Amino acid sequence: MNQPSSQSSSQSSLLLALHSSSETLGVGVQAPGAEPRIASFPLGRQLSNDLLPCVEELLPAEHWPQLGRLVVATGPGGFTGTRLTVVLARTLAQQLSIPLHGFSSFLLMARRHWAMQPWPPHxxxxxxxxxxxxxxxxxxxxxxxxxxxxxxEALEPRLYRSGEAWPGDGSGDEPCLEAVVEPQADVRQLLELGQLADAAGLPGPWEPVLPLYPTSPVER
Incomplete structure (x- = not known):
């Protein structure tokens, strides 16, 4: 049987979202026209052992061929946690020939803030x-x-070293908020973006989706 093309997804396909940019793994699954199923798992360092069992709690492996599109948070986050979910998403997208979209965890937070209190244009x-x-x-x-x-995302998250000036550091007039992951709320943002990408027919090649590491994992 032919697999779905990476250029489009079947109308009856499932959407899977993965988010591990904090100590808590967030997983979401949504079928077209249905309410999403979202769960969070406070795994910490156990993510490497428990990632697949947690995903299978929402979507058993025998149903993975029903996936039509994937979305994943690319960080910033812990080196191991972010890498594992991105690798899983890339592998599934490649093997199933389905679209994959990566979004920074900060963008998901910004969307939450915008939904609660939109800030002025520009x-x-x-x-x-x-x-x-x-x-x-x-x-x-x-x-x-x-x-x-x-x-x-006007400027991708990056490291500003101690003493380095940046526009949101309080010296200017651009507002700044603390970046706080809310796993289930941010997974919902991922699912919404995945639905929009599907409606727009975006291709979603898996190769460009990579973890975002503002700091080196070996840096001291």
């Missing part, structure tokens, strides 16, 4: 995560009607 919102003895990881987000879901 203004950037900064999200920041302090890293002890290293600096702060920060990214900027702005409303954009041309972007998928209406919020664009």
């Amino acid at each position: 203004q950037r919102l900064w999200l920041q995560q302090p890293l002890p003895r290293r600096g702060v990881v920060a990214g900027a987000y702005s409303p954009d009607p041309q972007a998928l879901g209406g919020v664009a």
Whole structure:
């Protein structure tokens, strides 16, 4: 039987979302026209052992061929946790020949903030995560009607070292909020973006979807 093309997904296909940019794994599954099923698992360092069993709690492996599209959070997050879910998503997308889309965990947070309290057009919102003895990881987000879901990543999250100036550090007039993962809410954002990508018929090649590491895993 022919597998679905990576250029489109079947109307009866399932959408799977994976998010492990924090100590808690978030998993979501949604069928067309149905309410999503979302679960979170506080795995911490057990993610490497328990990732597949947790995914199978929502979608047993025998149903994976029914997947039509995948979405995954690419970080920033822990080196091992982010890498494992991105690798799983890439492997499934390649083997099933289905689209895969990666979105930064900060973008998902920005979408949550926008939904609760939209900020003025053309203004950037900064999200920041302090890293002890290293600096702060920060990214900027702005409303954009041309972007998928209406919020664009103006500046991808990167490390600003201690003492390095950046527009959201309080010295300017651009607002800045702490980057806090809410696993189930952020998985819902992933599913919404996946639905929009499916409706737009976006191809979603798996090769460009890679983990986002603002700092080196071997850096001291």
